[in-house]
Amino acid sequence: MRRAALAAALTALTAATACTEDVTAPGHCPDFCPSGSITGVDTVLQTVVQRDSAFRGFVRPHEARSLLAATLPGVIDGRAIVLLVPVGQRLVVGTGGDTTTGAIVGVDSLRLTVTITRRDTSAHNLTLVYYRLPLDLDSTKTFADLAGAWTTADSLRSLNVDSVYALAGHVDLLRGDSVFVDTLTNRVTVIAKLDSAMAPYVVADSGKAAFGIRVVADSRASIALGSVEAGLGPLLTWFAEADSVAKDTVPRSSTVGVRFDSFVFDLLSPSVDTTLDSTLAVGGMPVARSIMRFALPRLIRDSVQISRATLVLVTARPPEGVPADSFTLSAHGVLADFSAKSPLSPDPSRVATTRVHIGIARGDTVRIEMADILRSWQVDTLAPTTLALRQVPEGTEFPEIRFEPSTNVALAPALHVTYVKRFPFGKP
């Protein structure tokens, strides 16, 4: 019994003392520190970017997820254009599952619903001006092609978004307009009432309708409307009178979506032309991207550990717009370098972003932290060391920024790298 107790005590003692570890102590260098030390280096690689160029046409207006409307005097005049699905010549008049239809014999009114996905909250008296447009809208139409439709006389009506929102219930009972704000997404839904004179029902056209939307405010105005590509396309609700067998007519409504939506714009300033030169253009419309190829020193590629890497770009042409037009600039790694057609990497570690604010000036620097991208290039040595500079999301902003290219030696893109050298393991 005594032996068993002693054995148990020994086992307990061993268990209590085993597997405990704390060997970390402050170093008192150099006497009680290892001979090797961790060496950090901070350097700017001035010529690391080579063979850079810009390409345009990645997103065209009718492909964009936003319908851009802006009134920026001296810069740009952009307007949304919408062609709606025809309501048809007949509406269902039956009830309770009766699918009997009757011909549309008249229209009482219409409700045109649009969603503002981005706006400048500092712009007061934000007003949407509605125009009636020809029914032959397509992707080839330009601002100039529609010049005849943009006259003041052709405007159907205007809707002051701020004023309507300030009313009780955000509803203008007199004019039939309403404005709703989704506090979660900050989207503003604007419903404008149009009478039959503004959008007459033409039987021969089966109720086709096309509208243009312009935005104005007390100051410069720039908004984005949801497009059908984003699932937020405009809607048109017809309140019509349909022929009925039992009665003369019955009131019926029908809501139709978008057949085609896009936007047109007039560049008012030569400084915002879309012609590409040697600078690195990003954003704008049609959307531009710039491809940058990095010739990394072998040391950076395979021998050091990156603590921080900052891509430093010098602005050659600043973006113009309102503060709400500030956008996200992304440096996106590519799967393969096919120049303008390089497929973007889906790996989130190969994406670095920064915010470009309206108001930066020519010569200002834009910095993108891209340590993760450099680290991923160290891990995957077969990955092309090429980045696509792009706006995120593309096609939702008018402003375009241009950066100095590598051919401008003094202001070329640079990489500011902070790294730790390889530790001299194996030395006493």
Place this chain on the structure above:
Amino acid sequence: MSRTGRRLVARLVAALFLSVSLTVRLAAQDSQFSVRGLGVPGRWESVRARTTGGAFGPFDPRSSVADVSLADALQLTATAVEATTYRRAEIGGSRDDLRSSRFPFMSLAGPLSRRFVVGGGFATYLDRTYSIVTRDSQMLRGAYAPYTDRVGSDGAVADLRVAAAARLGSWIAIGAGAHVLSGSSRQTAQRIYDDTTFLGTTQTAVVRYDGFGISGSVALDPVRSVRIVGYARSDNRLRARLGDTETDRVDLPTTLGAALRWSPSPSARVAGTVAWRSWSDAGGFNTTSWSAGAEVGAGPTPFRLGVRGGQLPFGPGTAAPTEFGVTLGTGKSFSGNRALVDLGLERLVRKGGGLTETAWTVLVGLTIRP
């Protein structure tokens, strides 16, 4: 030795080498003095020998100090040691309490005939375990960026020994051994900036070590109560490899030692040992260490005590760090002396370069004689 005994020896040898191939924590005792140079030399002693200050090491068949001591292993014996150390390092007004547990020693010995004994085992040759944290700052992008560096090493160089001893006569025995030095240390270098916009970096590497050594010893009994042992060992070099690349190569020391044991009665023994090692070959200081100890009681529960002193081979400055220790311990046998449990307590003080390191080490040894 019977056929069954030989088979048992073979199995135990296989088990021994299998155990060495595992990542056993071999280090004898961590020390801040292991940060510079090759490390801190281990102790090739069983708990019995260590609790006599190491003085009984050259006479103890369970220890691997002198191969000739195997001649007294008249039956198959396996021994293992577990050591837990509570350490305090004081330097420049700062004090740090550290702790660690290690399995620094294991041996196996058994007679092939009445006069010829073989043995083997592993022991810590050099301890390479430490972790150092430093704070500093660096000018980065126009501002000082404070950071914390952590540089650590976790591992040891093990001494794998195969030895034999022969009793040539009633008054003389000789022993010899071959030593394979093998081991690795997992080294880490980590930098963390206070400013989290700078990503932390961690580098790791496994450094492997190898070397070779031979040893020889002789024991003389001029009178029945006195034994004198002389021993020598020469290790060629320690090579450090990182992957397939040799990163360092240093010569290893020659060891010369002598010991005297006096047994005035069957229940009392005293011993003293002195050893010299040429660590200057490895870029350190030559060291001389000594120890004296006694064991009282021939029964199943002896009492042991001892003192040891000497120098450490690596440290800052122009003088070798010093070491002084006091030990005591006891043992208990079970199952007709087939199982022995040895317990010990060691108090150690190391000084050098402004650093004072004190440690309490709890030692547990287990010996099996199947």
